[in-house]
Amino acid sequence: MLNRDQKRIFDKIKSHLISQKEREDLLENESSRLLRLDNTKPLRMFISGVGGTGKSFLIEAIKCLVDDIWHPKSGEIMCAIVAPTGIAAFNVGGLTIHRLFQLPIEHEGKTAGYWTLSKEAQKRIKMTLKNLKIIIVDEVSMVSNLNLAYLHMRLEDIFGTDEWFGSKNILFVGDLLQLPPVNGRPVFKKISNKLVKTRLGAANAVNIWKETVEYDELTINERQKGDETFFKMLDSVRHGCLTDETIDTLKSRVFKVSIHEKYKELESEGTNPPICLFSKVDACQKINELMLESLETEKIELACVDVVDESGSTA
Incomplete structure (x- = not known):
């Protein structure tokens, strides 16, 4: 609605x-x-x-x-x-x-x-x-x-x-x-x-x-409803005007342990772990692989094949 x-x-x-x-x-x-x-x-x-x-x-x-x-x-x-x-x-x-x-x-x-x-x-x-x-x-x-x-x-x-x-x-x-x-x-x-x-x-x-x-x-924020602190933090980052409080909050979320240790910590938090942000692709891929390996389902690999479309079609 x-x-x-x-x-x-x-x-x-x-x-x-x-x-x-x-x-x-x-x-x-x-x-x-x-x-x-x-x-x-x-x-x-x-x-x-x-x-x-x-x-x-x-x-x-x-x-x-x-x-x-x-x-x-x-x-x-x-x-x-x-x-x-x-x-x-x-x-x-x-x-x-x-x-x-x-x-x-x-x-x-x-x-x-x-x-x-x-x-x-x-x-x-x-x-x-x-x-x-x-x-x-x-x-x-x-x-x-x-x-x-x-x-x-x-x-x-x-x-x-x-x-x-x-x-x-x-x-x-x-x-x-x-x-x-x-x-x-x-x-x-x-x-x-x-x-x-x-x-x-x-x-x-x-x-x-x-x-x-x-x-x-559009001014009504549906995603951050009920989390005014997070909303204000995102808004200050959006405007490029970070307060000392925002900077301190972000710094408090930086983890210095290995990715494997962090994964173990996230795993113990159950089905709703927080999102992890990485600056490097390798680190992101590593934790994603660890999370996928923890799933008790069959792993299916789909190989991507790139093809050059020279038909000029827009479909």
Whole structure:
């Protein structure tokens, strides 16, 4: 069930999408010139919120809403959920923003310039997204201002319009105080004139975020309910303003024993041990192996096979 904060934003989106569906139905049944000149603006929202405010839950609710309104056929994409990384995309049941929209990818630390798709690739992506109603971009803090521009330009190409983001509804979700883009500047920063010329092939820079996005925020924290001390600690870390009390609390949790000894200690705490954070992969893998070995079940190993997809498919 949505809390009152989530429901407020959900109802706003619901009202817009239902109105859009009603206009589409009228257009299908009438040839009214006034309807065809309808200039209702698409949704362009940034839904902010700290960790635990239910952003992912709201995303799932919006996807279900789109399904309820339009009843997409199997394989039909009407609500495109994307994120800047594979893990982030997996967490919300989506694809990476680069894969779905075929965006330029950075190689060896060098920023790629924008390129238009081949006629064949453009035909495929147009077919894939022909009934798209809304785009949801999760973990927007990791999307650079340049990739935001690339997304806008790609959507222009796909839908044949110079309106922002192909005149599609678009929701950006995340916390801009979380992880920043790798080798890039945040979405809210204006692109430098140099990058505009060398990467976008344009003459003038524009702050897309400032020009287009409406702000809203989730404020009710569901995850840290009943633990005000932990919530305040996380909030101070989020703002980069650690108090002496927070620093002392964090230091008190640092363990100096071996990983094996720490595992034995955690094992004795039963079925709900605390989370352990490690700065090195080897240490993390070691304690995970110890925990897995303690399970009284058959161990099954699944071998991963990487395959290069050269078809250009976005499915």
